[in-house]
Amino acid sequence: MDVTLHLAQQPEADELLGRSPLAALVGMLLDQQVPMEWAFAGPYTIARRMGADDLDAHEIAAYDPEKFAELLSAKPAVHRHPGSMGKRIHQLCQYLVEHYDGDAAAVWKDAGSGTELLCRLKELPGFGAQKAQTFLALLGKQLGVAPKGRREAAGPYGEAGSFRSVADITGPESLAKVRAHKQEMKAAKASGR
Template identity: 75%
Template sequence: MSPTIHLAQQPEADELLSRSPLAALIGMLLDQQVPMEWAFSGPYTIAQRMGADDLDAARIAAYDPDAFAELLKEKPAVHRYPGSMAKRVQQLCQYLADEYDGDASTVWRDVETGEELLARLKALPGYGEQKAKIFLALLGKQFGVQPRGWREAAGAYGEKGYRSAADITGPESLAKVREHKQEMKRAAKAAKKA
């Protein structure tokens, strides 16, 4: 059974995120330098522009790079930096096609530990340490993917609270995550001045 995801704050986009592991991975990839809802609605927009109900890693990887960049640039753009993000999405999809036969859920299927899952996520193109930990927490908290030690591997993102996309279950929690991020920015700014 699929979870009910509320990251895009749009029913159709959230429905795709809920049932498509690839959409969730792409949404997380896009979640940088744009509002979270914009990033996580991106996979739905890409699917619609490709004339599909779902996303296919091999099809995206094989898409002409210039044409794929144009799909992301079309108004409204999928991301603030549609050209570079188009390349990243295609790199991610190529990796999934090569390493996981295009099945994104294989990244976390059958992993035994949180550390193993974290290592697999960090190996994904476009996923650094922080993004991998947030996605691991999202898998554990909302998708029921909970290998032994997943909370510890996710670090602070695995804890209860409102720190990241992993904690968003609706508009109220989205507001709390935004509030937490603003507090962190203020604290960092104050620490720089000290």
């Protein structure tokens, strides 16, 4: 994995997301109840606060959970809910250490199908069906992970040419299109359509 993502809209943070499978997973985990850019800048902020150039699942899993939550709570906080998100990241890293020897990319490296990969993603702490489908779409559309049936497994997020999620953001223009789509969806939901 060594691509340029444009999710944090900060060069250093985006560079980390593009080269670090764990950073990409953590960014996706943080992507709720905060602006996308804030969420995906989180892994870079965490790495810097840990005095590292990357995130390490073994190191985070070995961290005292309360101390790790404090690390995320330092000003400016990594998330609107730094305590609970710190615990989720800690749980994610413990799971990765236990099931994948700490290698986040192992979640998708040998997946035989999109369905299998979706199941693996849904097993990750903090990853429900929608988050798993969105991340599966991001893996396929931008990170070159393309097991058979991945578009179908990703549901609407896997559609080519769509602008519905982080999987479709490659720069400012596509970011604006994704935001417009989300506003349309919100308006439709509010009006009962």
